[in-house]
Amino acid sequence: MIALEDLRMAATLARSESLSAAARALNVTPSALSMRLRKLETRLGILLASRDARRLSLTADGERFARESALLLEQLEALPESFKQRDDQLAGILRLAAPFGYGRQRIAPLLARFAKLHPQLSLHLDLRETPWPDRHDSDAVVHIGTLNDSQWIARPLAKNDRWLCASPAYLEQHGVPASPDQLSAHRCICIRENDEDVTLWQMSKGSVKKTLRIEPALLSNDGSVARRWAEQGLGIVLRSQWDVSEGIASGSLIRVLADWELASAPVNLLVPVRKHRTARVQVLMEFLETALRA
Structure with a gap:
């Protein structure tokens, strides 16, 4: 039987450049992650990834399994929203990534206010040097400065001279x-x-x-x-x-x-296109737009 941890592992491996990077993202040791991967491959009877000390790459079967795992995880995380309480509170996990300085000074205090408005939400704030959605496990990303090509949508939050x-x-x-x-x-x-x-x-x-x-x-x-x-x-x-x-x-x-x-460095919130955007992200986006423009 495939466990929830197996789904998370496969989805994380697809986003990681190495087994060590995936282990850090999952808060486990590389040796423990390698053992879990081998057990899953034995259970499925297929090779999911080829790996060495520096690099990890998924096989064709591994890429398919990772895609299906990510889809299942998204559906599972969205499930609580379909059973909203009468007070219409959002539920589930909401992951936001932001740069270190701006995240500490501006985003963290706003998330504290947001958490009080939605106590059923589990909020994860991930501060990084250069957050970018295409390479990380985030529902939304605060980005400052020049925008690179991305499949995500940029929503202006604040002017930043x-x-x-x-x-x-x-x-x-x-x-x-x-x-x-x-x-x-x-x-x-x-x-x-x-x-x-x-x-x-x-x-x-x-x-x-x-x-x-x-x-x-x-x-x-x-x-x-x-x-x-x-x-x-x-x-x-x-x-x-x-x-x-x-x-x-x-x-x-x-x-x-x-x-x-x-040259200015505007603050943007990067979010998925509307059809892939959860209600949690939509509400957070509207909250940050209102709070930072004020």
């Missing part, structure tokens, strides 16, 4: 740049995210456009770290408005070259 900022101490010591060309004489802090060319800063002021190639004095894949470096007087950072607005209000950061615009 990017600002150049530095601490008062840094500007007092190094001076305030009066034009983009003067940035080359300053220590600049860059953030590596979403596979973007983060050292290419494009700025505009009316019809005047400037493209600068930055030699970063400091580089990090964590935006919060980069912001703190700027607050500590280590340089000028290009950071999203949502992350630096409090620092500017408190005086720990000062916006520089404010009359120049930089």
Whole structure:
């Protein structure tokens, strides 16, 4: 008999590049997952996957079994919704992925409010460096910045300008740049995210456009770290408005070259097309759109 854990294992293996990655997603050891896979293959009498230390690939039978497993899991998770309580509360599991910084600062508090509105829901918030729906087990994904090709639909959540900022101490010591060309004489802090060319800063002021190639004095894949470096007087950072607005209000950061615009990084919610979208995702989408626009 095929167990629910077998279905989850097959669906996860189809989304994972290696047995180790699948094991992490399922919160088991690779050896335990390998043993479970072998037992399932013995039970079915077919080979589901070929694997080595670095890579895992499903056989044709394995791909079919994974597709059927994912479909069955989706039907099982949607089953509680067909038996809604009289108070019309949603039930089941809702998985949302979001970037680390924005997820902690903006999404997590909103999910706390959402959880109180729908106490029958089991909410899973997965914070990642670069969340993307085509590669992960998520019902919806918060994405910031440039959108790559995806079969999912992007729903705008919030405008997100990017600002150049530095601490008062840094500007007092190094001076305030009066034009983009003067940035080359300053220590600049860059953030590596979403596979973007983060050292290419494009700025505009009316019809005047400037493209600068930055030699970063400091580089990090964590935006919060980069912001703190700027607050500590280590340089000028290009950071999203949502992350630096409090620092500017408190005086720990000062916006520089404010009359120049930089490419924005809008916040979007990536959701499946409507026919594959559950009621849980639809309600979450409407809640986030209303809350973040407010």
